[in-house]
Each structure stands twice: as C-alpha cells, then as structure tokens.
Amino acid sequence: MVLKGMMTRPSGSHRDQLVMAAIALTNLLAPGYSNGVRFTPPADPAETVSTANAVCEHFYRKQVPFTEDEAERLLGLAGRLHELLLDLADDDLPTAVPKINALLAEFPAQLHLSSTPPWSLHYQDHSASAVEGWQVGCGAALASWVSSGATQYISRCAAVRCDRVFFDDTRSGTRRFCSPRCQNRDKVRAYRLRQAIANANAN
Numbered sequence: 001m002v003l004k005g006m007m008t009r010p011s012g013s014h015r016d017q018l019v020m021a022a023i024a025l026t027n028l029l030a031p032g033y034s035n036g037v038r039f040t041p042p043a044d045p046a047e048t049v050s051t052a053n054a055v056c057e058h059f060y061r062k063q064v065p066f067t068e069d070e071a072e073r074l075l076g077l078a079g080r081l082h083e084l085l086l087d088l089a090d091d092d093l094p095t096a097v098p099k100i101n102a103l104l105a106e107f108p109a110q111l112h113l114s115s116t117p118p119w120s121l122h123y124q125d126h127s128a129s130a131v132e133g134w135q136v137g138c139g140a141a142l143a144s145w146v147s148s149g150a151t152q153y154i155s156r157c158a159a160v161r162c163d164r165v166f167f168d169d170t171r172s173g174t175r176r177f178c179s180p181r182c183q184n185r186d187k188v189r190a191y192r193l194r195q196a197i198a199n200a201n202a203n
C-alpha cells in the first residue's frame with residue numbers, strides 16, 4: 001500500500017482532467033447501482049450524447065462534440081471505463097493494465113503539445129471522432145496515473161447497492177462514499193443493524 005502523502009498529487013493538468021471526466025462519464029452512463037437503486041444508462045441516444053457532451057465540455061472546453069450516431073459506442077466506452085475504474089479502485093492492477101492497453105491499442109495516439117499556453121500534453125488531434133479521442137485520452141491518462149501511483153486516489157462507494165466511483169483527494173484517503181446520500185443510507189443501515197442486534201440480545 002502506497003501512502004498518498006508520498007505521491008505526487010493530481011494537479012488539475014489536462015491528464016488529470018481526463019481522469020475526472022472518465023469518472024463522471026462512467027457514473028452517468030455505465031450500468032450498475034447508484035444510491036441504492038439499479039442504474040441504467042439513458043435509452044435515448046440524444047440524452048446519452050447530451051449528457052456526455054455536458055460532462056466533457058466541463059472538463060475540456062475544446063472537446064469535439066459527440067454525435068448521436070456515436071451513442072452506442074459511447075455507452076460501450078463508459079461501460080469499459082467503469083469496469084476499469086473499479087479494478088483500479090480495488091488496486092487490482094494485473095486486471096486493470098490489460099484493459100488500459102486494449103483501449104490504447106484500438107486507435108493510434110497523436111501525441112502533441114497544445115499550441116498555446118497553458119502547455120499541456122494531448123493524446124489525440126481533432127481529426128478523430130469524439131469517442132476515439134476520449135478512448136485514447138482516457139486510456140493514456142489512466143496509464144499515466146498507474147505509472148505514477150496516482151490511482152490510489154480512485155475509490156469505489158462503500159455503500160450497499162452502489163458501485164459508483166469517485167476521486168478521493170482527502171489526505172488520509174478515508175472518504176468512503178460517492179455522495180452524502182449514500183453516506184446517510186449507510187448510517188441508517190448501521191443503526192438498524194445495531195438495533196436488531198440489541199433487540200435480539202434483549203429477547
């Protein structure tokens with residue numbers, strides 16, 4: 001286990017913004033559980049694309065917009081990134097690394113520096129489709145996080161019936177839940193459990 005205080009903290013670079021975008025994309029578009037209920041991605045391609053565009057524009061204002069004919073591939077990418085982020089949250093690098101390499105192998109990277117400040121390393125140019133660009137960008141950013149040990153900052157929600165992922169930037173690395181709602185659900189569950197045990201002991 002690597003102590004977080006000994007690692008370079010994610011700095012808000014383009015690379016780190018790509019990882020944040022990957023986390024946000026998966027939490028909004030990957031199937032699983034969220035806040036105690038089954039989570040299914042939008043069935044409407046227009047909604048899928050508008051959700052992804054809003055997320056990606058938040059993290060990268062020059063992003064090439066996703067188009068509706070990319071919706072299915074976009075959901076596929078979100079699902080793959082979610083599985084990968086869960087592996088990283090579980091510190092299961094032998095499982096995660098081949099998945100990152102598969103993301104990178106499917107499309108060629110176009111490494112280049114931005115042409116104006118702030119100088120940042122980019123992984124695709126704008127000739128690629130949005131899905132290809134984000135696949136290569138997120139794959140490369142996560143590869144860089146693995147090589148620098150920064151994946152220790154990726155965690156999964158500890159609440160039951162929730163598999164959402166989050167960035168834990170607390171110094172102690174003790175954040176456990178994706179949201180206040182899951183934290184409250186867990187408190188209620190723990191309280192009920194204690195009550196049930198107390199009641200059982202009293203009988």
Ligand SMILES: [Zn+2]
Nearest residue numbers: 157162178182
């Ligand atoms: Zn949660």
